[in-house]
Amino acid sequence: MSRADVAAWRARLPAAFGSAPRTRLLRGLGAALFLLWLSWALAQFGFTPRRLWNGLEGLATILRLMVPPSPGAQWAEILQGLAESIAMAFLGTCVAALVAVPLGFLGAGNVVTAWALRFSVRRLFDGFRGIDQLIWALAYVRAVGLGPLAGVLAIATADIAVLAKLYAEAIESIEPRQVEGVTAAGGGWAERLRFGVLPQVLPVMLSQALYFFESNTRSAAILGVVGAGGIGLQISERIRVRAWDEVAFIILLMVVIVATIDWLSARLRKRLIGG
Amino acid sequence: MLELQALTRRFDTTTAVDGVSLTVPAGQMLGIIGRSGAGKSTLLRLVNRLVEPSAGRILAEGRDVTALHGWALRAWRRDCAMVFQQFNLVQRLDVLTNVLVGRLAHQHGLRRALVLLTGTFSAAERAMALAALDRFGLAEVALQRAETLSGGQQQRVALCRALMQAPRLILADEPIASLDPMNARAVMEALRQVNRAEGITVLVNLHHLDTAREYCDRILAMQAGRVVFDGRPEALDAARVRDVYGITEAEFAAEAAAAQQRAAVA
Numbered sequence: 450m451s452r453a454d455v456a457a458w459r460a461r462l463p464a465a466f467g468s469a470p471r472t473r474l475l476r477g478l479g480a481a482l483f484l485l486w487l488s489w490a491l492a493q494f495g496f497t498p499r500r501l502w503n504g505l506e507g508l509a510t511i512l513r514l515m516v517p518p519s520p521g522a523q524w525a526e527i528l529q530g531l532a533e534s535i536a537m538a539f540l541g542t543c544v545a546a547l548v549a550v551p552l553g554f555l556g557a558g559n560v561v562t563a564w565a566l567r568f569s570v571r572r573l574f575d576g577f578r579g580i581d582q583l584i585w586a587l588a589y590v591r592a593v594g595l596g597p598l599a600g601v602l603a604i605a606t607a608d609i610a611v612l613a614k615l616y617a618e619a620i621e622s623i624e625p626r627q628v629e630g631v632t633a634a635g636g637g638w639a640e641r642l643r644f645g646v647l648p649q650v651l652p653v654m655l656s657q658a659l660y661f662f663e664s665n666t667r668s669a670a671i672l673g674v675v676g677a678g679g680i681g682l683q684i685s686e687r688i689r690v691r692a693w694d695e696v697a698f699i700i701l702l703m704v705v706i707v708a709t710i711d712w713l714s715a716r717l718r719k720r721l722i723g724g
Numbered sequence: 725m726l727e728l729q730a731l732t733r734r735f736d737t738t739t740a741v742d743g744v745s746l747t748v749p750a751g752q753m754l755g756i757i758g759r760s761g762a763g764k765s766t767l768l769r770l771v772n773r774l775v776e777p778s779a780g781r782i783l784a785e786g787r788d789v790t791a792l793h794g795w796a797l798r799a800w801r802r803d804c805a806m807v808f809q810q811f812n813l814v815q816r817l818d819v820l821t822n823v824l825v826g827r828l829a830h831q832h833g834l835r836r837a838l839v840l841l842t843g844t845f846s847a848a849e850r851a852m853a854l855a856a857l858d859r860f861g862l863a864e865v866a867l868q869r870a871e872t873l874s875g876g877q878q879q880r881v882a883l884c885r886a887l888m889q890a891p892r893l894i895l896a897d898e899p900i901a902s903l904d905p906m907n908a909r910a911v912m913e914a915l916r917q918v919n920r921a922e923g924i925t926v927l928v929n930l931h932h933l934d935t936a937r938e939y940c941d942r943i944l945a946m947q948a949g950r951v952v953f954d955g956r957p958e959a960l961d962a963a964r965v966r967d968v969y970g971i972t973e974a975e976f977a978a979e980a981a982a983a984q985q986r987a988a989v990a
Contacts, residue, residue, distance in 0.1 A: 450848045450855070458851040465820055465850055465866055 515697035527683055527699055531706065534679035537597050537672070538665035541604025546658035548609050553616025553654075554642065560620060571617075577610035582668060586677040597678030604665050604672075612657060619653040620646060652722040659714035666707055725750055726771070726893060726925065731780035733766050740766040742949035743780070750892070751923045753916065755930050755940030755957075759969070759979060763949040764929040768895040771927070772806050773797060784893075802829035805886035809898035811878040815871040819862065819881050822870050823853040826888030849888075856884040860914065876907025883914055894918065896928040900935070912939050931980035933965065933973060945969075 459466050467473070520527065554560050556574060561567045585606045589599035628645030636644060673681020680699060687695045726748040733741040741763045748754055756764050769775040771782060773789070782789050789800050805826070813822045824845045831839045839845060845853075857863045860880040870878060879899060886894055896915060900908035916939050919926045930936045936943050937957040945953035945960065945968055952968045953960055965973045 450851050454855070455847050455851040458854045459847065462854060462863070462866060465854060466847055467844060 514693035518697035521695040530680035534669040537600040542662040544605040545608035549612035552613035556617035557620035582607040600677035727783040755936035758946035762946040804893040805891035807896040813870040826885040
């Protein structure tokens with residue numbers, strides 16, 4: 450390629466040679482501003498090497514106290530708490546995943562063409578997503594009382610909106626030609642959804658639900674702190690009395706459980722999706 | 725010169741390629757024919773090392789390429805460009821970037837880091853890609869996403885990508901099986917032209933005997949992983965086809981057409 454050839458091509462198709470200098474300058478300015486803002490924000494939160502160093506020392510003390518991990522005297526209680534956490538995560542995710550399916554269809558632009566309906570459904574998701582699981586748990590503990598029921602409800606309510614949004618997005622990115630095939634064969638809207646859309650999105654929905662189950666097993670540990678059942682109560686009690694060796698024991702068990710769930714869900718996904 | 729020595733590939737229960745020995749002189753256009761499942765695709769994929777051989781060796785200019793790994797393997801793949809039946813373009817990238825994918829194995833050091841980070845190539849390379857696209861009448865669609873193009877256009881883009889690799893060898897795996905006759909002709913003409921004008925060796929898998937006869941210097945017929953015919957196109961006459969495949973040429977053509985239909989539907 451001689452220089453003249455390059456110049457000729459640049460003249461013929463300038464867009465193929467990158468953005469205009471003005472756009473590039475603006476982009477550079479934007480990046481610089483973002484970096485400035487980021488460092489300013491970090492400074493505002495006291496993100497200084499000195500504080501980080503001191504924090505590390507505190508962490509080291511806790512780590513020293515954790516070795517060796519010990520089940521303590523009430524290991525039966527720990528096991529029960531863990532089982533309760535897993536059950537809460539499972540039930541909560543199940544309910545959320547099921548309720549989110551129809552809501553996901555309602556929020557998908559290529560299914561619900563009525564603009565106003567879709568818009569309100571989407572904003573409803575946004576509203577629910579703005580409230581964290583822990584807030585829901587606090588509310589449900591007041592409403593239905595202490596215990597795992599509040600935890601299950603909190604997990605389900607918080608996840609419905611998130612899963613519905615993810616499902617809606619999965620539905621919007623399907624391949625339209627396959628649906629067209631069903632339409633051309635005389636399928637109505639229900640047939641299109643059932644035979645054109647659902648087979649494409651089901652694997653995605655399933656993997657997302659499985660991931661949420663795993664993630665909820667982790668976050669269910671926190672719900673106990675506010676009295677919504679599960680292992681969290683045991684953890685917070687032990688932290689209060691500085692029984693870090695027992696906390697370490699519980700954490701190790703949690704890691705094993707999450708790893709097991711991850712392994713099981715990978716196998717399940719493979720079986721159901723056949724990938 | 726490309727040399728295969730007793731090249732064999734076994735899958736679980738079947739032997740896809742069974743002791744194929746072959747010498748391809750530089751600049752030859754070799755057509756490989758055979759029914760579906762004869763091992764044509766596996767043979768080409770073995771040469772590009774997309775599939776690892778179970779036994780045997782591949783020599784290029786006397787150098788053993790069966791044991792290459794890391795950068796040396798990437799350089800070998802750059803030198804033997806692959807063209808696929810289903811084009812294998814990145815659908816969400818624009819046509820120009822798809823063609824520039826052919827330059828990836830040419831980037832080193834800082835340039836490579838820059839390309840990976842920003843996805844932008846040098847002006848000379850872009851001009852080169854545009855010139856390649858222009859050669860096949862595709863310069864106007866350079867900035868469209870690959871998914872907006874027809875099959876024939878996509879295969880020509882794939883050919884541009886292959887040429888950008890500056891290969892010594894082009895491995896075309898059923899390049900025209902998913903194309904209509906007019907586009908098929910354009911792609912075969914392009915392959916022939918590249919072979920003639922630039923002296924690039926071409927190995928092309930084909931369903932149709934007629935196409936192979938029309939464009940190739942030499943024809944290799946495969947059956948159940950083995951080479952059952954190797955010679956000049958005119959030597960593979962009707963009687964020879966019946967000998968080799970036990971069916972007449974018309975039946976062979978009908979079967980090829982059916983396989984092509986299946987491929988187009990898939």
